[in-house]
Amino acid sequence: MSTEIGRLVIIGGAEDKEGDKQILARVIALSGADRARIAVITTASSITAEMEAIYTRAFLDLGAASIIPLHIDDRADANNPDHVEAISNATGVFMTGGSQARLAHILGGSEVAKAMHRSRRDRGTCIAGTSAGASAISEHMVRDGDQDILPRKDMTNLIPGLGLLKRVLIDQHFTQRQRLARLVAAVAENPFVLGIGIDENTALVVDADTTLEVIGAGTVNIVDGRSMDSNITSIRPGTLLTLNNINLHILAAGARFHVESRTVRPSVPQPVPVGSPFPG
Amino acid sequence: MSTEIGRLVIIGGAEDKEGDKQILARVIALSGADRARIAVITTASSITAEMEAIYTRAFLDLGAASIIPLHIDDRADANNPDHVEAISNATGVFMTGGSQARLAHILGGSEVAKAMHRSRRDRGTCIAGTSAGASAISEHMVRDGDQDILPRKDMTNLIPGLGLLKRVLIDQHFTQRQRLARLVAAVAENPFVLGIGIDENTALVVDADTTLEVIGAGTVNIVDGRSMDSNITSIRPGTLLTLNNINLHILAAGARFHVESRTVRPSVPQPVPVGSPFPG
Numbered sequence: 001m002s003t004e005i006g007r008l009v010i011i012g013g014a015e016d017k018e019g020d021k022q023i024l025a026r027v028i029a030l031s032g033a034d035r036a037r038i039a040v041i042t043t044a045s046s047i048t049a050e051m052e053a054i055y056t057r058a059f060l061d062l063g064a065a066s067i068i069p070l071h072i073d074d075r076a077d078a079n080n081p082d083h084v085e086a087i088s089n090a091t092g093v094f095m096t097g098g099s100q101a102r103l104a105h106i107l108g109g110s111e112v113a114k115a116m117h118r119s120r121r122d123r124g125t126c127i128a129g130t131s132a133g134a135s136a137i138s139e140h141m142v143r144d145g146d147q148d149i150l151p152r153k154d155m156t157n158l159i160p161g162l163g164l165l166k167r168v169l170i171d172q173h174f175t176q177r178q179r180l181a182r183l184v185a186a187v188a189e190n191p192f193v194l195g196i197g198i199d200e201n202t203a204l205v206v207d208a209d210t211t212l213e214v215i216g217a218g219t220v221n222i223v224d225g226r227s228m229d230s231n232i233t234s235i236r237p238g239t240l241l242t243l244n245n246i247n248l249h250i251l252a253a254g255a256r257f258h259v260e261s262r263t264v265r266p267s268v269p270q271p272v273p274v275g276s277p278f279p280g
Numbered sequence: 281m282s283t284e285i286g287r288l289v290i291i292g293g294a295e296d297k298e299g300d301k302q303i304l305a306r307v308i309a310l311s312g313a314d315r316a317r318i319a320v321i322t323t324a325s326s327i328t329a330e331m332e333a334i335y336t337r338a339f340l341d342l343g344a345a346s347i348i349p350l351h352i353d354d355r356a357d358a359n360n361p362d363h364v365e366a367i368s369n370a371t372g373v374f375m376t377g378g379s380q381a382r383l384a385h386i387l388g389g390s391e392v393a394k395a396m397h398r399s400r401r402d403r404g405t406c407i408a409g410t411s412a413g414a415s416a417i418s419e420h421m422v423r424d425g426d427q428d429i430l431p432r433k434d435m436t437n438l439i440p441g442l443g444l445l446k447r448v449l450i451d452q453h454f455t456q457r458q459r460l461a462r463l464v465a466a467v468a469e470n471p472f473v474l475g476i477g478i479d480e481n482t483a484l485v486v487d488a489d490t491t492l493e494v495i496g497a498g499t500v501n502i503v504d505g506r507s508m509d510s511n512i513t514s515i516r517p518g519t520l521l522t523l524n525n526i527n528l529h530i531l532a533a534g535a536r537f538h539v540e541s542r543t544v545r546p547s548v549p550q551p552v553p554v555g556s557p558f559p560g
Contacts, residue, residue: 149455150499151530175429178458219430240532244544248528252520264524
């Protein structure tokens with residue numbers, strides 16, 4: 001019997017946890033609904049108990065069967081067979097926000113990370129993350145750092161994510177923290193990666209085919225640098241970049257995009273637009 | 281005897297007026313240097329006396345021969361033959377910031393506006409403007425309005441500028457006020473126009489051929505919507521836009537671009553990058 005590979009739900013941070021919880025509801029729906037067993041990984045956060053309480057309540061409110069809190073605070077925890085077993089028993093894994101660097105340092109290449117890949121592939125486990133936990137789903141992520149709103153050479157340092165979505169760089173809190181500059185700068189340095197910036201309370205749902213669909217209240221910005229020219233090889237670090245022919249997609253709820261081929265797919269109809277000030 | 285058509289200097293607001301005044305110095309250089317007679321139009325502003333004093337001091341500091349302050353506060357002023365005569369005697373015209381709508385209401389289609397076109401064409405007069413005065417140089421401009429950082433249908437209202445640069449829409453304070461959303465929304469509605477967003481303390485110098493060069497400390501964002509697809513015809517006002525295949529150029533000092541053909545031109549070398557944190 002074949003099981004479809006689990007969906008990814010990649011959230012730009014600050015998702016609704018009190019109201020209709022549209023995005024978290026999608027995580028539960030894709031994790032088996034009332035049979036959902038959600039492993040919650042708070043490794044990125046510096047306030048793990050609070051994070052665990054917030055997401056436990058939200059997921060139980062949404063009808064999940066059970067929550068499996070995982071306390072992974074160092075490499076030993078990340079290789080602990082009990083934690084690997086917990087991942088294997090979950091139908092969904094959720095990574096909270098916090099520090100991308102902590103996720104890379106603690107989870108990168110660990111047995112828990114391998115279990116996430118394996119469970120997604122073999123058992124259809126849904127893998128979700130918000131903010132730093134969203135970046136960690138991608139193959140590459142920006143380490144916490146430069147918040148300049150203008151693109152400069154060497155303004156970003158990339159670190160490896162868990163690699164559940166290949167050849168992409170995911171950034172979050174995107175429009176709210178004005179991160180287009182660091183995304184285009186990173187793509188200029190590495191046109192190999194597709195840059196994806198996700199707004200707050202907005203998410204991507206990615207299927208096995210790497211087709212993504214946008215849900216939530218904001219936008220997702222996709223930066224394709226294949227045709228980009230820049231002056232990056234001829235200027236000094238810290239100097240402003242000139243970037244020509246960036247192919248930019250700004251996607252709202254319902255929009256779809258095929259990551260592997262970098263092509264637009266037809267949108268899912270949105271009968272009642274999310275966030276419309278003119279309802280009815 | 282033929283005279284070359286006057287240059288345009290289009291400034292994104294908040295240009296340096298106290299230090300080396302790089303941008304304002306270019307206005308003076310292109311207006312005849314120590315023979316420069318600069319007509320200053322404060323029509324956009326609500327603090328005209330203060331504006332007049334600031335720019336008079338800055339331009340005289342930079343070696344201008346004389347300043348011609350024009351007080352144009354209504355349509356009668358804008359058609360006053362004395363003001364038309366003053367424009368005809370100037371070697372440069374400078375429009376301050378303030379309200380785009382005031383410039384359209386008062387200067388649009390006036391004898392003073394016609395004199396600016398005529399002097400530029402026949403006498404090589406340099407035409408410069410900052411902030412609202414920059415937008416007014418273009419054929420189309422955004423009326424003061426929606427400051428949403430996400431692109432929505434009908435978020436902008438376009439009004440006519442003075443049309444010194446055709447088939448473009450110029451916005452200013454661009455990255456600082458996070459105006460990419462309203463620029464891409466305006467271009468989605470009107471792919472006919474090339475969207476140009478100019479940062480603070482940054483300017484375009486445009487020659488007769490419509491080749492622009494970027495000067496100053498920030499970036500210029502150019503949004504070309506010729507290949508753009510959007511959902512604009514199928515959604516309601518206020519709904520988030522999905523915009524695919526935006527062709528975006530982010531240009532720093534020295535970068536050049538040909539407006540009429542919408543193509544990149546080779547950059548002017550910048551031996552000492554402006555604003556580099558790593559000088560020397």
